[in-house]
Amino acid sequence: MAELRYAEALHSALVEEMRRDESVIVFGEDVGSYGGVFKVTKDLQHEFGRDRVRDTPISEQIIAGLAIGAAMMGLKPVAEIMYVDFLPLCLDQLLNQASVLPFIWGDQIRLPLVLRTQGGAGAGAGAQHSKSLEAMVAHIPGLKIVMPTTPADAKGLLTAAIRDPNPVVFIEHKFLYNTRGSVPEGEHVVEIGKAAIMRPGTDVTIVATSRMVLESLKAAETLAAEGIAAEIIDVRTLRPLDTATIIESVQRTHRCIVVNEGWRFGGYGAELAATIGELAFGYLDAPIARLGALDMPVPYSQPLELATIPNPEKIVIAARNLMR
Amino acid sequence: MQNAPSPEQHALLYRKMKIVRLLEEAIGKLHREGKTRGPIHRCDGQEAVGIGATAMLEREDIVTSSHRGHAHYIGKGVATDRLMAEIMGRATGTCRGRGGHMLVADREAGMLGGCGIVGGALPLAVGQALAFQVQKKANVVVAFYGDGAAQIGACHEALNVAGLWKLPVVFVCEHNEYGLTVPAREQSSVSDIVLRAAGYGMPGEMIDGNDLLAVHAATSRAVQRARRGEGSSLIEAKTYRLLGFSTSDVGGYQPASELAHWASRDPIPRTRSLLVKTMGERHVAALDASAAEEVDAAVAFALASPLPSIDELDAGEYVQGTA
Numbered sequence: 001m002a003e004l005r006y007a008e009a010l011h012s013a014l015v016e017e018m019r020r021d022e023s024v025i026v027f028g029e030d031v032g033s034y035g036g037v038f039k040v041t042k043d044l045q046h047e048f049g050r051d052r053v054r055d056t057p058i059s060e061q062i063i064a065g066l067a068i069g070a071a072m073m074g075l076k077p078v079a080e081i082m083y084v085d086f087l088p089l090c091l092d093q094l095l096n097q098a099s100v101l102p103f104i105w106g107d108q109i110r111l112p113l114v115l116r117t118q119g120g121a122g123a124g125a126g127a128q129h130s131k132s133l134e135a136m137v138a139h140i141p142g143l144k145i146v147m148p149t150t151p152a153d154a155k156g157l158l159t160a161a162i163r164d165p166n167p168v169v170f171i172e173h174k175f176l177y178n179t180r181g182s183v184p185e186g187e188h189v190v191e192i193g194k195a196a197i198m199r200p201g202t203d204v205t206i207v208a209t210s211r212m213v214l215e216s217l218k219a220a221e222t223l224a225a226e227g228i229a230a231e232i233i234d235v236r237t238l239r240p241l242d243t244a245t246i247i248e249s250v251q252r253t254h255r256c257i258v259v260n261e262g263w264r265f266g267g268y269g270a271e272l273a274a275t276i277g278e279l280a281f282g283y284l285d286a287p288i289a290r291l292g293a294l295d296m297p298v299p300y301s302q303p304l305e306l307a308t309i310p311n312p313e314k315i316v317i318a319a320r321n322l323m324r
Numbered sequence: 325m326q327n328a329p330s331p332e333q334h335a336l337l338y339r340k341m342k343i344v345r346l347l348e349e350a351i352g353k354l355h356r357e358g359k360t361r362g363p364i365h366r367c368d369g370q371e372a373v374g375i376g377a378t379a380m381l382e383r384e385d386i387v388t389s390s391h392r393g394h395a396h397y398i399g400k401g402v403a404t405d406r407l408m409a410e411i412m413g414r415a416t417g418t419c420r421g422r423g424g425h426m427l428v429a430d431r432e433a434g435m436l437g438g439c440g441i442v443g444g445a446l447p448l449a450v451g452q453a454l455a456f457q458v459q460k461k462a463n464v465v466v467a468f469y470g471d472g473a474a475q476i477g478a479c480h481e482a483l484n485v486a487g488l489w490k491l492p493v494v495f496v497c498e499h500n501e502y503g504l505t506v507p508a509r510e511q512s513s514v515s516d517i518v519l520r521a522a523g524y525g526m527p528g529e530m531i532d533g534n535d536l537l538a539v540h541a542a543t544s545r546a547v548q549r550a551r552r553g554e555g556s557s558l559i560e561a562k563t564y565r566l567l568g569f570s571t572s573d574v575g576g577y578q579p580a581s582e583l584a585h586w587a588s589r590d591p592i593p594r595t596r597s598l599l600v601k602t603m604g605e606r607h608v609a610a611l612d613a614s615a616a617e618e619v620d621a622a623v624a625f626a627l628a629s630p631l632p633s634i635d636e637l638d639a640g641e642y643v644q645g646t647a
Contacts, residue, residue, distance in 0.1 A: 025458060051457075051458055052458065054489075056485065057481070057484060057485065057488070059481040059484065059485065061447055061477060061478050061481045062447050062450060062478070062481035062482055062484070062485050064447065065446070065447020065448050065450060065451050065478070065481075065482065066447065066450060066451040066454055066485070067451060068447070068448055068451055069447065069448040069449060069450060069451020069452040069453070069454065069455065070451040070452070070454045070455040070458070071451070072436060072448075072451075072452065073386075073451075073452050073455030073456070073459075074455060074459070075454075075455050075458060075459075076647055077451075092441060092444060092478070093444070093447060093478075096440075096441045096444055097439075097441075097444060097445075097447075097448060100427075101427075101429075101437075102643055103422065103641070104419055104422045104423045104427050104429075105419055105422075105423065105427075105429040105431075105436075105437060106419060106420060106422065108419075108429055108430070108431035108436075109429070109431065109436065110643055110647065112647030141641040142641050142642070144642070162647075163646055163647055164646075164647060165643040165644075165645055165646060165647040166642050166643050240642070
C-alpha cells in the first residue's frame with residue numbers, strides 16, 4: 001500500500017496500463033507536455049512519446065470522435081474532457097455514436113474507450129465550470145458511468161474502465177484530487193458495477209456519489225453523536241447500478257437519503273429514489289429524502305455557490321427529520 | 325490517363341454503378357408498394373462518386389459514409405443481397421436488421437460505416453485514421469460527406485485535426501447542390517467547398533463528380549499520398565441528387581431546367597457510352613443484364629429472409645468480456 005493523492009492514484013493507473021498494453025493511448029486538452037490541468041497525465045508524454053500521448057486542440061467533439069474511431073480499430077483510448085461542463089460539446093458523439101454503434105453494428109466492433117472528466121462546485125469556477133452532469137450521461141444506455149470517491153477506487157476503477165470493452169465515462173471531482181488515501185501498489189482492479197458500504201449503520205441508509213460520499217461520512221459522525229447510526233453507501237458506478245447492495249441496506253435500516261451533487265429535478269438522485277421506491281417500498285418507514293443541487297446555475301460568489309449544493313449540515317437535518 | 329482503371333476494372337466499376345442505380349429503383353418500387361419502413365435516401369445520379377472513390381481501396385482500408393450511402397456500400401464491397409436485407413430490416417442483413425439503410429456497417433468489407441447524423445461520421449473517420457497512424461499501418465480512410473455536412477461544426481474539428489496530425493484520411497465531399505430541400509447557395513459561405521482545404525493545410529481538388537474516371541484519378545492520387553504518410557486531402561466532387569431528399573420528400577423545389585441539365589450529365593449513360601466505344605454494345609448489354617440479375621436476386625433474398633427475433637433484445641445493453 002502507498003499513501004497517494006487521488007490525482008496520483010489516477011496517474012498510477014494510467015502509467016501501469018500504458019506500460020502493460022501498448023494499445024492504450026491518451027489525448028485531450030493540455031494532457032501532453034503540461035501533464036493535464038489537474039496533473040493526472042503528468043510526464044506520460046515523456047515516458048510514452050508524442051504518438052501515444054497527444055495534446056488536442058480545444059475541440060471536444062473531435063476528442064470524443066477520435067476516441068470512438070480509434071477504439072473500433074483496436075486501440076484503447078483514454079481521452080480527457082477537462083470539465084464535465086464541456087461534455088455537452090461532444091454529447092452527439094456519445095449519444096449518437098458511442099452508445100449506438102456497439103449494439104447496432106453488433107459484434108462487428110467494440111468500443112473500449114474511456115472519457116475522463118471532472119465536475120463539482122465549490123471552487124469559485126463559476127457557472128460554466130462547476131456543474132455535476134452525471135445524470136445527463138447516466139441516462140444513456142450502452143455507456144458505463146463511473147464516479148470514484150477514494151484514491152484506491154480511483155486507481156482500481158480507472159484500470160477496470162480501461163480494460164472494459166464498453167465506452168466508459170469516468171467522472172472525477174475537482175475537490176477530490178488532493179484527498180489522500182491508501183492505494184494498493186501494482187495491479188489493482190475494482191469491478192465496475194459494485195457499490196461500496198463505506199460505513200455500516202442500522203438506522204438510515206445514505207446513498208451518495210463522489211464528493212457527497214465524504215460529506216455524508218462527515219454527517220454520519222455528527223449523527224453518531226446523537227445516537228443515529230447511518231450506513232453510507234458509495235454508488236461508485238452510476239450505470240450499471242448495483243441495486244442489490246442498496247436495496248439490501250434499505251431493507252435493514254428502513255430509512256433512506258440519496259445525496260448527489262447534480263440538480264435535483266430529473267437528476268441521478270431521482271433515479272436512485274425511484275429504484276429504491278420500486279424495490280423496497282414495503283420496507284420503508286419514511287419517505288425517501290432526496291438531496292441535490294438547487295435547480296439553478298452555480299453562482300460565482302462563495303456564499304451563493306456553497307448554498308446551492310448539499311453539505312454535511314443539510315444531510316444531518318434530513319436524517320433527523322427521517323428519524324422523527 | 326494516369327491512375328486510370330484497366331479496361332476490365334472500368335467495366336467492373338460501370339457494373340457496380342448500374343447495380344446501385346437498379347437497387348435504388350428497386351427500393352423506390354418497394355416503397356410505393358408499402359414494403360419499406362422509414363425514409364430512405366437514394367443516391368440516383370451520384371453513383372460515380374461512391375463507386376469511383378472506393379475503387380482503389382484495399383479491404384483493410386476503411387470507408388465512412390453518410391445517410392446517402394448506397395454507392396459507398398456497394399463500392400467498398402458490401403454484398404448486394406446482405407445490403408438489401410439490411411435495408412429491409414432482415415435478420416440476414418449486415419447488421420441483422422438493427423441498423424437500417426442509414427447505419428450499414430460491414431467490418432469484413434471495411435465499411436464502418438453509415439451515419440444518420442449529418443457530418444457525424446467525420447470525427448470517427450479521423451479516429452480510425454489515428455489508429456492506422458499509431459499502429460504504423462499504411463491503410464487509409466475515405467470519408468464521404470455532403471455539402472450539407474460541410475457546414476456542421478464536427479466537420480471543422482475533424483478536418484483541422486486530420487490536417488494538423490497528417491492523418492491518412494481522404495475527405496470526399498459530394499456536392500449534390502442540396503442540403504435537404506435548401507440549395508447549397510443558401511447554406512454555404514462559399515460555392516466551392518474545396519476552397520476550405522487550404523484552411524486545413526491539406527491539398528484540395530475539385531472534380532466533375534459525374535465523371536467516373538475523374539473521380540477515380542483524383543481519389544487514387546489522394547489515397548497514394550495518404551499511404552505515403554503525407555496526410556489528408558479534400559476532394560470536392562460536383563454532382564447532383566436527381567431525386568428528392570428521401571422517399572418521404574414531396575419535392576417541388578428542384579427546378580425542371582436544373583433537373584434536365586443534370587439528367588443530361590447522368591453518370592451512368594455517360595460511362596456506358598464510353599464503354600460501348602471500347603467494348604462494344606453487346607458486351608455492355610451483358611453487364612447491364614448481370615447487374616439486373618444481381619439486384620433481382622438481392623431483392624428476392626431480402627424478401628425471403630426472416631425478420632429478427634425479439635429475443636435478441638435480451639442480450640442487454642453491454643458487451644461482455646474484456647476489451
